[in-house]
Amino acid sequence: MSQDEKNNDKGLIGIVAPTRRQVVNAGAALIAAPAILRAIPANAQSKTLKIGFVTPRSGPLAGFAEADDFILSQVRQVIGQGITNNGVRYPVEIIVKDSQSNPNRAAEVALELINGDKVDIITAVAAPETTNPVADQAEANEIPCITTNCPWQPYFFGRNGNPAKGFDWTYHFFWGLEDVIAAFLGMWDDMPTNKIIGGIFPNDADGNAWGDPKLGLPPALAKAGYKLIDTGRYTPMSNDFTAQISAYKQAGCEIVTGNMIPPDFATFWAQCAQQGFKPKIVTIGKALLFPSVINSLGDRGDGLSSEIWWGPTHPFKSSLNGQSTKEMTDAYTAATKRPWTQPIGYTHSLFEVTLDVLKRAKDLKDPKSILAAITSTNLNTIVGPVKWGNGPVKNVTKTELVAGQWVKGPNGFDLVITTNKPAPNIPVGGKLKPLA
Structure with missing residues (x-):
């Protein structure tokens, strides 16, 4: 069994409930380069809410994913039997894909998540090599997408973003080069x-x-x-x-x-x-x-x-488990016997925001409803406030540095x-x- 399959097996939690549309495009499950392919939506129901998560578990960017297993374990423990939306409890499956620190591979696995796994929302972390190709596939296929761990300029302008228009389906939270320069x-x-x-x-x-x-x-x-x-x-x-x-x-x-x-x-x-x-x-x-x-x-x-970006002295708490930054870094060190790393906070916060969106969406079968919940986010997370609408461009909200x-x-x-x-x-x- 592959590592992705093992991670998928660990992600299925809870009871059966309806969710969303399916995608008809069996021939596009795998691609050889990050060309954009468009999936064809069809109304249907699935048994779980599916979150796609693309991360560089191997390759030169693997340091960004070093804490993934710890974070996913915490998140799955909090989810338990599922999340509640409009009085109905939905089980949640987190499907993990390794980008291998390669943009081509990141695009491939994003299409696998969209066409094969039929995720309701797709997420990604760790530098434009991962965030950008995943966001591009989500934008083309009209799948809600949230990313982090990449300065906003490489994310936005690296995708040929137009500040006057922005993107429709893809949203990002992180700091920018202006913040690096000031720091x-x-x-x-x-x-x-x-x-x-x-x-x-x-x-x-x-x-x-x-x-x-x-x-x-x-x-x-x-x-x-x-x-x-x-x-x-x-x-x-x-x-x-x-x-x-x-x-x-x-x-x-x-x-x-x-x-x-x-x-x-x-x-x-x-x-x-x-x-x-x-x-x-x-x-x-x-x-x-x-x-x-x-x-x-x-x-x-x-x-x-x-x-x-983040560390044990930052004055924030998790909206999922209530841990302070110090409590979270201490928990990581105790569980892994390794020093804490900065991406812990942002990967954890990515799931804070994603689960908050799924809890608030008015119709989980409608991707546009999930998208509307993203744009109306106003959440205090382990990395600070996340609220779109106050950033330098439409699809970006900034965090502190x-x-x-x-x-x-x-x-x-x-x-x-x-x-x-x-x-x-x-x-x-x-x-x-x-x-x-």
Whole structure:
């Protein structure tokens, strides 16, 4: 039995009740690339409410899914015999699909969920490589979709979104590049440097958004008085960053920033040591989120800095089980014997929002009714308030962001918030220190 089938077996909970339409399109269950295929709806009833969940359980983005089993166990425990909508109890099945950190595969499994599993709503997490192809398939097939764990610009503009129009079926909650910039500047301004920054951005949706000369980091950094040395877009999974490192050394860069996947940063940082490049600050998005990555770097991980989406000092509680952020991180550590990770909060909140939508929809057999429940969401979650209609574009609502630094202590590394200027309600735990 495959891992997906095992996960599917664990997801069936409760009693039998009617739900929704079925889809007639047997030939489109599998595709070889993320081309958009349209399913043909037909009115029917199913026995359960089905939630599709696409996540990178394998591949270079697997760190985002490290806590999935823990989160799904908590969510399924809360669901119990099902959820209640308009006085009727419905069983819920969560169907998990591995994107393998590959956009083509993400599109494939999204179509499997839509055409084969006939989900009522589809969800996805972890960077535009997963969120975007899933959302594109949902939009084309008119299936309600909620995503998170991806800055809103790569999600929206990476799908060719038009701010004047937006999308019809796909909704997203997370922070944006403007929040990253504010958090990073909040850290860097507290330390004396020459304000020369080496920018390292991959040729992917995230990297192109972060390095965009109009909407990304370059214009904001220039406005703040920093000089960015942008060496262009590198190919993901590169094994040689000599050209970038040489350019940073020649320009005298004392700060390095950008967005990288963990394997790329490990290669880059090792080569920085080999080539004698020693910046004061290294602040990298995505790669430095995970304790496993920092631990693998040993002493070279001490002092690296990153955006901080979520952690045990954030002042929020779950709408599903009432846990505070501290209680949730403690529960994860106790259950897994591993350090907590930032995606825990957002993946948990994705199910908070999705279940809240299904409880409020007026007609669970009508996808448009589920969609209407998404757009009217107003929920306090473990990552803070989620409410569409107040965001930068129609399909996006934003969450809060701070930044901080990995600090090595007697019991390993701790992620310490060093600036909360973008979100003063989240407490600071220390002050940024230069790299040794």
